[in-house]
């Protein structure tokens with residue numbers, strides 16, 4: 001007897017199923033001897049015959065707390081909607097900005113017929129790495145001159161953090177990393193998945209809307225010797241609160257005395273003050289003392305290269321010999337992860353950093369972005385004062401960088417989204433870079449209503 005090969009009855013209603021059944025009838029009438037001897041053909045678990053997915057147990061994951069805000073914003077048909085979620089710069093017209101200097105560098109790249117699309121080395125574009133180290137550590141950094149730093153091109157800030165964390169999990173004696181409370185929402189996930197164990201140190205004081213410096217010193221003071229400490233180089237996300245230079249110096253002394261290992265996240269160099277050098281001061285203080293540290297750099301914000309995914313990880317070591325060995329191990333981390341990094345964004349950055357004119361043009365455009373954000377802070381502050389909105393809003397003008405940590409609670413945020421179509425993260429963070437003179441009054445109205453109507 002021939003095996004009866006059809007899809008289960010009652011389920012062959014779709015055209016695809018009907019075509020499959022026709023194929024099966026054909027196969028069973030003209031079946032080969034192999035089929036005759038093999039009487040029972042049962043569908044394999046992954047075959048088209050099976051109706052239940054092998055992935056049917058997979059549960060729906062929540063949207064990302066930051067990038068999910070954009071997903072919700074995109075679905076809203078309202079003409080007055082405003083996306084203040086993700087930290088991405090917008091012009092006064094509310095449009096994404098490609099820097100002029102980036103356009104020029106790209107044109108140069110396109111015009112250069114000698115350029116090819118070969119794979120980069122595992123650690124990326126050598127010139128980009130050299131220039132990135134100079135940018136963050138300073139052109140005159142003794143650590144650079146002594147070849148004590150290894151710099152590898154990675155996939156923007158996130159990729160640099162991840163590669164650094166994977167390296168530490170494999171080669172460093174302490175697996176605990178202390179991150180500030182609060183911090184960028186992706187930090188705990190990046191570090192945990194890399195194999196580190198995440199603990200927090202006190203950072204922000206909601207009562208003063210400023211730094212909890214005492215709490216920070218106590219928590220780092222009681223961390224186990226050798227623990228890794230994640231530090232935001234400048235423009236702390238989400239709070240917009242940075243230590244003063246004197247406080248940085250105290251943090252440095254404490255960390256060095258306890259042999260804590262600094263891991264800097266530098267995603268906003270130039271965005272805090274408008275000056276690339278001033279915003280790298282914290283990192284440079286730690287390098288100047290001759291000690292070791294890691295730094296993850298991102299060009300997403302300061303060059304507006306968000307989607308190009310261009311960044312760098314530097315590991316500052318005691319000697320050139322150690323740095324060389326560390327670099328050899330970084331290659332072993334990167335090769336099985338993504339093999340080697342993309343060429344385009346790094347070439348843009350290298351073209352800008354190597355050329356005196358393009359570099360100075362970049363600093364002017366960067367300062368203009370930082371200044372526009374500062375002006376948005378003043379306009380929002382003035383608009384709330386003009387409305388007599390209850391509360392002290394001076395933190396809006398005191399905080400630094402791309403974000404204002406408003407102090408609005410999640411219920412008030414939900415209210416503002418529902419009633420005013422204003423999209424922001426549920427912790428009350430707003431991206432000042434997403435505001436413009438035109439949209440400030442709408443945001444001020446929304447905050448005023450939220451504060452006076454929602455507890």
Ligand code: KET
Pocket residue numbers: 066067085086087088155156157158159184186232237265267298299300306311
């Ligand atoms: N570190 C910090 C502190 C940070 O805010 C971001 C991005 C990154 C690293 C990573 O950026 P990358 O694009 O990988 O270079 N923050 C914004 C975007 C995001 O969440 O991805 C944000 O907080 O809105």
